[in-house]
Amino acid sequence: MKTTKMKSKVFISIVSLLLVGVFMIPLAGCTADNTAKESKANTSAADKAKADGIDYMVLVNKTNKLPDDWEKKLETVTFTNSVKDRVEVEKKAYDAYLKLKADLEKDGVKVDLDSARRSVKEQQRIMDDFTKEYGADYAAKTVAKPGYSEHHTGLALDLYLIVDGKDITENEDMIKYTDIWDTIHSKLADYGFILRYLDGKEHITGYGYEPWHIRYIDDVNKAKVITDKGITFEEYLGKAKSADLKIDYGKSKIYSKEDLEDAVIQLKCQFANYEGSVLKNIRYAGDKVFTNKNLKWINKKDPEAKYTQVVEFFTDFHTPKDTKGTTLEPDHEYKDYQWWLARTEDDGWQVVSFGY
Ligand SMILES: [Zn+2]
Structure with a gap:
């Protein structure tokens, strides 16, 4: 793991903390869709x-x-x-x-x-x-x-x-x-x-x-x-629409571009649960959210994880006419929708919280 030389910009967006959704993730992010080695399926159908x-x-x-x-x-x-x-x-x-x-x-x-x-x-x-x-x-x-x-x-x-x-x-x-x-x-x-x-x-x-x-x-x-x-x-199959997705990684003194790209891939894998939604923008919220307070808050959501780093991204997207099975409003333009990801010393980024 990278050591962090963080300047203490103690500004915490209290508003964003209050608005953050309380949903825990229903599914893993980018878990590989392969079959485990222990699987020896031999029941021919x-x-x-x-x-x-x-x-x-x-x-x-x-x-x-x-x-x-x-x-x-x-x-x-x-x-x-x-x-x-x-x-x-x-x-x-x-x-x-x-x-x-x-x-x-x-x-x-x-x-x-x-x-x-x-x-x-x-x-x-x-x-x-x-x-x-x-x-x-x-x-x-x-x-x-x-x-x-x-x-x-x-x-x-x-x-x-x-x-x-x-x-x-x-x-x-x-x-x-x-x-x-x-x-x-x-x-x-x-x-x-x-x-x-x-x-x-x-x-x-x-x-x-x-x-x-x-x-x-x-x-x-x-x-x-x-x-x-x-x-x-x-x-x-017409289940998803292509859009010109723009990703702004900003300027981070804590994370390399590769770190942030890894986090974005996890975010995107999670976003795929919003079937038919068109993702338009992803923006890094900045180093200022990496605070002890946010780290404490994210660790409370998943007490066994022992997260040591936290990032936030904003996204803009448009939902399809039918959003049943999700908590999203149909045919709606979502702006600045938040995604919080965290990682431990040993593991990759995980989406821990998302929403407004
Ligand atoms: Zn596979």
């Missing part, structure tokens, strides 16, 4: 498959749940990957993946599948285990809510790389191979896949950039349109 099939254009994200009859209709195949994990994939997605993999090998790029499908039941079991072990708050922050992970569909695939015969499976290692990912991404649409979690679109997808998470949509033409336009699946 092929025998339960139905003739009418699944909707390959289904949207499952933090605000759109897996259809109830999905798992009954789903046909999957299960195989063992190079690190000896069992992986379950929707049937057609698997065929398309094998073609993509063969094509990539011609270019000297080797990939395998880290994880694909996880059942809702399995996700619930993990949620229950985490709740028992660490409490409900921690579980809600760490584990994707059962029913709301794209991995339930069997159509979301997490790739990993094999470079010089070595399996590269950790996210922080994989992300460094930008040239390899460029090659992979350039071929996705040819096989009906799209890249799902785009860099900079966290406020729409709810996830940070994941070059390895691809999604099968069973339509090469649609995949090409989505890829060529550089839009998210949500935007293609």
